[in-house]
Amino acid sequence: MAETTKKTNGRTDALVLLGAAVGVAILVNALAVQSAIRLDLTDQQVHTLSDASVAAAKALEDVTVTVYISKKLPETLPTPQGKMPLKGIDRAFRDKLAEYARAAGGKLKLVFAEDGSPSVGTIEEQGEAAKLETFSSTDAQVTGNTLKFQKYVLGATFHYKTVSEVMPKALNPGFYEFEMTQILLRLKEKYEQSQLMKEPLAQGKAVFDGVKACNEAVQKAAKVEEKKDDDAGLSLKGGNDPNQKRVAALQAATADLDKACAPVAGLVAGDGAKLKGKNPFGDHLVDNAAEFDKAWQELKRAASGQAPAEGQLPPALMVQQLTLLLDQLFREVDRAHQTLADSPGRKSIGFLCGHDEFCPFAENSPLVDPQVAAMLGQSNPMMKQIVQAATQISQAVDETNGKIGDNLFTKRGYSIRRIGPDEAVPDDVAALIVYAPRKPLGEYARYQLDQTLLAGKPVVVLAQSWQVALLNMQAPEDLGNEMRMDWSTMLPTASNLDEVLKVYGVELSKDPILDSKHVETVRVTGLVNKGGLQFQTQQDFPYALIPVANDFDRGHALTRSLASLSLPYTTSVEPSKELLANKAFDVSRVVRSSASSLRKPGPVPVLPQTLKKLVLDTPPNGPHTLALAVQGPFKSAFTGKEIPKRPAPEDSKDPQKAAQKPTDAEYELAKRAFKAEGKGKLLVIASNLGIEGLSRADVLAGFDLSKFQQFSPDSIKAFTQWQANFQNWQIRIGQISHLLNENLQFLSNVLDWASAHEALVAIRSKGDTRRPMDDLEPEKQKELRLGALIGSPLLLILLGLVRWRVRLRRNRSLQA
């Protein structure tokens, strides 16, 4: 049997060795999971923490990061753009946080939330409590009669000393580093600033806490079991009415409620009054707290069983609505408090408004004084309707602007301030943005720009010299006809930026820049008739008016890590000879168009095909500068001139504005504060980045109440045109919306640069940047494709043939 032993030995040995090898491999791989050895080959080290991030992580002592990651994340997440893959996102998130922890060298601690006891809740519940945003995929669970979507959470909270920041939803790995570093930088500033702002913050917190306690007490007391949601309205008259029960419950809890809610009034009058006027968020907080108190008093009255005053709802219903209102107001207070608490780490950026700029704020004043509207309505019901409709459009415009401001800036952590044409730039504004005015800047606004620049605050000017309408809506000539969608024009705007900037040595041209090769597309939506049915179609046309720039000043923070930038409807901006000659100035051509670009006095035909022909027929004269940054000792444009007086606010009906009437004393102060020279930072971008301003004045062009005293067909036509104007704005944004994402990144870079967060600028651009390819004719595409498809295999076979021939010859020579 000796032989069999030997035989099996050989086999067992091999199997044992192989098993050992597998074991070692598993061990090595498991150990390597902890390793951070990686080589980042990408252009901008996209996947490696930047020095700025490492510095930010090291700068803070003892940061605790609580990480919330749902145990089982969905594979994909439905979005309007299609399914977003989430596979491996938790690993990416964890890896990135671990990278920070390593970079911080023990100063940053990661704590992972785990499912806890029912009182602590699941990870998702804990996350929600920590103000993270939950999200749902398509998988739902049916419990009883209700369909419940599974909630997921992926995010973290960062705590440093007394302050904290939230990363609510981490679904974009490309921006993890940016968001995390931003949070770390903010934590630091926030803590430092909050030390300076201790008092207002404490006051705000006191008011908030009071409101919170009251609301909690009320909501708890008012929570009555309702049979079914649907029956709530029907069973009003029934004796078992939940609303009645609620009244009873509130009455029963009167003592407790009084105890919880009585302090609110005092807090509003005390801490609230002190807080008021110091900070816009504080104001908002106090205002809402006051509203809350008012509602509470009303609720108290209604619940006490007093007979309702004339015209009021029955108490039961009142109570129900007021309870809801209280909760809503509490939420508003909560939000305001959050913003206030966050405000220390945020620098505000002023947006100049009032010249048809991109000005993302809702206007406060109503379009038409309600009293006037009522009067008008009595005299002419038709007019009433038109005014009502105009008010609706105006509200839509305001809402849109408010949302844009919220989404683009507030939610991204910027605090922005509207600066009207009649307002001075406040001291706490860190930078001024003049975003594509389409009307000339007045003397006072120019003066504000001048002095802000000379004060050393960054001034960013975006220009819009042309208004391009491609297949826009146009009100029909005759009443009753349908709106036409064929209005294509290119009209100059009334901007006087060229004149404004000339003083500072910046020559903004009004000639559009076209490109024959490096262009992005314009997305044209049209209606197509097919078999009697109308279909909406979308088609992308390479558009010479949207040149793609990829010639950047790599030395400048703004463009250090930018891959490419598409600038719709841009003109060019060049430094003057004097400016270039002046060694004291640091001039950077931040963005330049390609060599195939063409500067041509406008207007040009706007239809893509016609334009293309024109561009191909004209020799290029690029490159041209599309964005210019200048830094140096600027001289004031107002030296030796009379300083303009602040104009009276246009709308003096608004009592708040009326209070801001210019005074002589103010003017004297302004005169004394005048600076004739100062080191400044100026950035001029010759495009609006595709973000076109939407303003009431623009949409409701020609809206004049006096014209509507009498009904006329013209007024109907005007009204149709307003509607068209609003839709046209949407059409124009839609045509280039696919570029907006990237351009918004750039805009955010600009804002960070302006608020002295240069480190963030480079990090953000590391996110997924689009790298557009040149515009190619379909024939050229076909050629390239065919070349690549057939070329390489053909080459391989050719090489084989050559090899064969060579070998054949060699072999013959061997025979001899």
Add this chain to the structure above:
Amino acid sequence: MTASAMIQVRNLVKTYGDKNALNGVSFDARAGEILGLLGPNGAGKSTTMKILTTYLSATSGSVTVDGIDAAVNPLAVRAMLGYLPESTPLYSDMVVYDYLLWCGEMRGLARADVHKRLTDVARVVGLEHVMGQVIGTLSKGFKQRVGLAQAMLHNPKILILDEPTSGLDPNQIIEIRNLIRSLGQNHTLILSSHNLAEVRQICDRVVIIHQGAVVADGTLDELEGRVASRHHLIVGIATTATHDADRLKSLLAATPGAKSVTFSHTSQAPVPTAFFDVEADTDIRSALYERIRGADLTLLELRRKSLDLEGIFQSLTHSV
């Protein structure tokens, strides 16, 4: 055995599954000797050679080449060997020159040396005119030469050739035999064959393997001496219904001088003819004839079997 043994094979046992291919084979090969491994197909010649060349390991037993244990240091042993496996497997899509060049390099020869050595060997085995030809297109004889060339390329101490002439036509056989003969002048050479004539022609010494065991080991003269005294007679007899095989067998065995009789042809009775193998020390043909006639039987064939391998085996196995 002797100290000058180049190769010592001791008690080789090899089992495949439950089948024993070798049951303790032992022999020596002395330096400079041409040793023939003789045996019928399936006797274990190839297995022995595969173990010798370290292609396979023995289940037990040892092979020592020039003092080196093949199981311990197979690479050193392989370096000393040139091997031509049975049926000459070659990379058929390679050109002769490239193949030999590659073999030389694999054997650790420097490229420049290989080329020189290559031309020499090619001349020796007669491959000069096919160097640029693809191996697959060569005739069997030339392939065999290529196999020989690769085996002797690195001038090994030992050449092991497994059935080097099988499948060749007579002319080729003669050429290859001459070639091997000349190689034996300065190599230790082990070749296997089932052809005694070939072994006789080439080998100094023969080891006969039968059913996985060595049945004879000695010079040809020694072996033939052992066998020459005995021979076989094939006797064909027309049978009748009254004479069954056993009776006939005893009849033949009773012939004086006959040592053993085997019935070598089984057929159903009544058999038309029966063949007997009669072993004898002396010529008993006339006596046998008389006996058969006396028994009133018809002799159909009486033939003295030539001294072929089969015969030797039979005689050897019987004598053991």
Add this chain to the structure above:
Amino acid sequence: MKPVWILARREMAATFDSPIAYIAGALFLVATGLLFFFGLGGTDDFFAGREATVRPLFEYAPWVLAVILPAVTMRLVAEEKRQGTLELLVTLPVTDTQIVLGKLLGAIGFLVVALAMTLVLPGLVLAIGHPDVGAIVGGYVGLLLIGTAFLALGLMASTWTQNQIVAFIVGMMLCMFFWTATDALLRLFLDQPPPELALLSFQSQFTDFARGVIDLRNVLYFLSVTTIAVLASTYSLRSRHWQ
């Protein structure tokens, strides 16, 4: 190490002497090219994306490699076994490991040539845009590693049989299993496969390369798979001793 090179050179020459190299190579190039330009469904259009990226290549090439490479490795040992040349090969003064490594290296030679031919695509993208060159380099390193792992698996399959077709089918199944099915298979047996196990799939190990990151963990993974396949092939060759 020298015998490994000599062996590899012969293997490569043998590969390129046989038409299979050109058939497999051309198929690989045409298939990756088509997938690159038109996507899996044939409906995508690379040019319509207007993005200067080679990403689709890295997305699809492993699929094609998982089919093509076993066709290159199927011959390596199975054919030597069938023709009997293996006997001559292993009785040369080289170790079994050297033989396996040499054959693998020779097959890598083919892989390198095939991948080099696909450089036409990044070349095209470079000509019409500004792709991230680092990401391209990373992707190619990844393809090389994943291809090597595929080759090792195919080679292993080739040592198990005398039949090239069997070697090809088994090799392809192994490659496909590691490339695609690990996740799906795990899900068959486990309701919630732990994330550590999901790391087994080539796909998840490959994504970082395509993004332009060469992570030690991913490199180690592919090298581990390759090493184990090489060891298994060596033992399979050695198994003649104890059969």
